[in-house]
Amino acid sequence: MRVGLLTGGGDVPGLNAAIRAVVKHGEGQYGHSIIGFRNGWKGVVDGLSMPLTRQHIRNVLPVGGTLLGTARFHPHAGDGGIDQVLATLEAERIEALICIGGDGTLHAASKVAEAGVKIVAIPKTIDNDVWGTDQSIGFDTAVTIATDAIDRIHTTAESHNRVMVVEVMGRHAGWIAATAGIAGGAELVLAPEAPFDIDRIERFLKHRHRAHASFSIVVVAEGAVPAEGTSMHYETQVGKFGEIVAGAIGERLKAEIEQRTGFDTRVTVLGHVQRGGTPSPTDRILGSRFGVAAIDAITQGRSNVMTALRGERVELVPLSEVAGKVKHVPDELLSVARALA
Amino acid sequence: MRVGLLTGGGDVPGLNAAIRAVVKHGEGQYGHSIIGFRNGWKGVVDGLSMPLTRQHIRNVLPVGGTLLGTARFHPHAGDGGIDQVLATLEAERIEALICIGGDGTLHAASKVAEAGVKIVAIPKTIDNDVWGTDQSIGFDTAVTIATDAIDRIHTTAESHNRVMVVEVMGRHAGWIAATAGIAGGAELVLAPEAPFDIDRIERFLKHRHRAHASFSIVVVAEGAVPAEGTSMHYETQVGKFGEIVAGAIGERLKAEIEQRTGFDTRVTVLGHVQRGGTPSPTDRILGSRFGVAAIDAITQGRSNVMTALRGERVELVPLSEVAGKVKHVPDELLSVARALA
Amino acid sequence: MRVGLLTGGGDVPGLNAAIRAVVKHGEGQYGHSIIGFRNGWKGVVDGLSMPLTRQHIRNVLPVGGTLLGTARFHPHAGDGGIDQVLATLEAERIEALICIGGDGTLHAASKVAEAGVKIVAIPKTIDNDVWGTDQSIGFDTAVTIATDAIDRIHTTAESHNRVMVVEVMGRHAGWIAATAGIAGGAELVLAPEAPFDIDRIERFLKHRHRAHASFSIVVVAEGAVPAEGTSMHYETQVGKFGEIVAGAIGERLKAEIEQRTGFDTRVTVLGHVQRGGTPSPTDRILGSRFGVAAIDAITQGRSNVMTALRGERVELVPLSEVAGKVKHVPDELLSVARALA
């Protein structure tokens, strides 16, 4: 079989592990030819392909990013993008396409699938908000990096009697904020799932610093917002690619806290470091398992499914069940963050 | 309520996160008194207790080991150990006991539960073989450490044309071997679940080195054994505490491979470094969630249950379902390791 | 002897190693009493002291920050601050004072020394710009953190065809920028020592991206400035404590580059993570050696000296030679950064 492969959306650590697994297992076990497309859907539209062999995947397991490149680009039916996708896939005689991506890429994948292409999707996003899977590629590494940063900030906060605001990624869901907040021992975790009340934050910090503590760490997801009807007004600031402007909520929160409490308050915006560098073992394993499962699925004639982690098992879920949904942080996890403040 | 707490068996990273959660949540949310026992069941038998307050858990989240100390010690009914446990618990007016441990500790816990003590268990073991939970405290950190070691050994193997044997922990189950083997890109993973055939290993290595490769990495669990009826005879070597002798299988395998293939072969025994040091974010989170869940369970009157991770949720499973069983590595994971060799 | 000890200025990793060495060696070898002052010079003025014993330094070696706390505070003769320092030292019967700090703390130390107090200084600053010593406590950890961040940003830059601007600390000297820039393989390093020409940067980036490359990493010290007479005008922005406003030059440079080249450009401001967390082995060793050397110096009656690393040796240099000077990055190091762009 000739199997196409692309990585779309923002890059995350662990993509190369998945690419490597697709190539090694596809070629080694079944003799498939793997055709990579550069820069996500853009490369399909532009016809930028490259055959992938064992040569290309040597030593890529511990390397972050994606050897195929990626882009935030989505083909739309309206502008003839989908037609161009189909044209390229036909010209390359692609029999099935493996798409590694987050909700944007998966949404495009479901459109292409509707046009008759056999697709197996692999979920990746450091936000961990893809529906249907316990975990997506890239999330665990991001949590590791964010926790490491909070650990570091902890010691400097303690030494100087400060409130430290740490802004992490998470547009629609606060997975990184909640998990790294728990792991780093943050005093407050602000996630999109639970809009915050700045008055309560003010009271909490004043009480805490009056009572006994000399510092506080506030972890805020970039997509966190104040609750309606509360005394802080703020709208999420969105950039030209639809991404949230880095630092916007962090800087604003710092200013609010400093003004309301008078405490020396600093902000750290983790930004791009969260999505780079050598993947954690968990992300390498997840990428490897998903890559092998995707090849097995294609070879067995399955299509329009996504590989998913469910407990200890890798399963296939229908792509149609996944698209358009956001997987939020469960209440239990947010409660643990609160309980340990 | 007066709630007892102990950590038993080998120490692992993440125990302090669980202790901290028990104390913070138990005291802060419900006003319970938490009484810690030193050195696992030994401290209960000896009556070595200490009240645990917020003072004791300051800054322990990123610290490995256990602030309570631990020991490999199991009270037996036969020698009056269980009676002594009951006597201490009564003297200390303990209404419920939280036991953090692996299968030895949990086995003792079920015996003590039979004698009428209310027990909530929390699973920890770097071997990850406790039945009923997707993950136990300590496993993720061990995998991280083992993967890091394999990454390091990779570069030196490549530079020198060698076969490198890496022995990792895993007595009855090869969880660390399989996962760190996949994450580190090992050529061979030998786990207790799948007894190996040294003749096949010999052929594989000779073929691989003749074909193209200049090095190979073999990850072996300490409990791996040759298949019956194959040409290598070996029995697992057990020390005085019932633990497997570190390096025994690793050294033996190195000798076999070197003699059969003539390739320069080296062995690295990871040993104790696998169970020490700052816990990974995953183990801190797992410890925190389990600690909170244990307190909630006790407060709700639940007993003789174990906290368990099931997919994204923390649940309670009956202790009786868990004891005496080993959770083996699923075939899918072993296949992925083989597929990516 | 009764020996005073304080840590002043910004906190850095490795301070606890120095404190530990002062206490262990002072008490263990010579029987000195070590009196710690909280929050730098502020604690001396306020009379906040605490006897330091082996209890206080247990397990602090791998812990960042300073167990004594620190503050940016300098006693001035004009406001009676120096008198108050002398009063506290007399009241506490301090015979000699060990001051761990950067140029602000050392400047104050030289003033206090002029008033007759026996002082031994230990240099710390992540900027590494203290004159007279090859290295100051905290620098090596900061370089390690900054390099790790650049490594991470590398993979995401490559995957997306971007210019990434990374702002690191370094007010008067570009030590972190130069070393982490070399270690991380940055294309451009902008340091205070060598004011930059934005037109040349523009030409370099356009040429590089036209020629072959798809991404560039620009590491800029917070104190970097454009050369006079060049086409970009910018003045370093200073905050209320005299510190440079984090992100100011980074954001400005991003805007300039994006506007001039049209390349997608992103900025990451490392900020506080550079000064936190577990110290690198080098900083723990440097802190340990300096602490031991300071106690030896005091016991031998030396005063008004600073411990200094010179090649492989720890030496004592007169405090008067050090104060008021900035140790700049040598040309050779800046050339290496340029040669490897």
Place this chain on the structure above:
Amino acid sequence: MRVGLLTGGGDVPGLNAAIRAVVKHGEGQYGHSIIGFRNGWKGVVDGLSMPLTRQHIRNVLPVGGTLLGTARFHPHAGDGGIDQVLATLEAERIEALICIGGDGTLHAASKVAEAGVKIVAIPKTIDNDVWGTDQSIGFDTAVTIATDAIDRIHTTAESHNRVMVVEVMGRHAGWIAATAGIAGGAELVLAPEAPFDIDRIERFLKHRHRAHASFSIVVVAEGAVPAEGTSMHYETQVGKFGEIVAGAIGERLKAEIEQRTGFDTRVTVLGHVQRGGTPSPTDRILGSRFGVAAIDAITQGRSNVMTALRGERVELVPLSEVAGKVKHVPDELLSVARALA
């Protein structure tokens, strides 16, 4: 110019940084052709060469090992090896040769230099015992790895009341033992420079565990030996390549301590992990500076010199001054280790 390049002896992290600098600076600044030889001197004898261009060095900066491969092989005049070296160099029209290696490689280099070849050497060894330079490539990474391991072992030692023996590399000099011992807070450091007295160790451990402590960490260099005339007899065990047998002294010491004190004693042999993996920033910078300096030296007509770090400067020292000498750990460093026990 046509410049040859080889890496000899054991591999260490940071070699690729030096290779990259030689190629980038040699080609980019001066237009030299860089000819790499595979597997150290063996590749020169066998005529295994490869032109090195910018293609070969892409992304190698953070990668351990050496892209040229290496071998423990020394050409000897007696067996015609030197003649073969000269023949290859003439056939390849090599005008100058850069040799990256430890004392074995440098010794061979000085022999080849005597035969009229222009040589510039770059020191590398994780043992850090090359004379004439403050630091050699690979040492800093090894110390980082060893310290990390000691940190991990610390927590498990504390939890279990044990004596932990950690064997690190260091045949003739105890640099890793002394520095990682200080950084990791070891109770005892045993280095080849200071033969130990097992009776004193026994007394120290008994006293310490009786007095207050529940655990001890003993760091021993592989080349450490008992002092003559003391009650333990032991001779260093050497393997077929002249290397010290890993684990020999560690296992022996464990047995002695356990027998003499009765304390539960465990040994960890760090072995190959010490020389692999991504290089520390310090080793990347050192490799980069040495590579640039070697090219500059060759271009300026210098020969038979070695690049050396002296304080903050990179200098050139005559190769003849270096060969055959061992740089021992200075007394001050060993005293610091003892003072902080």
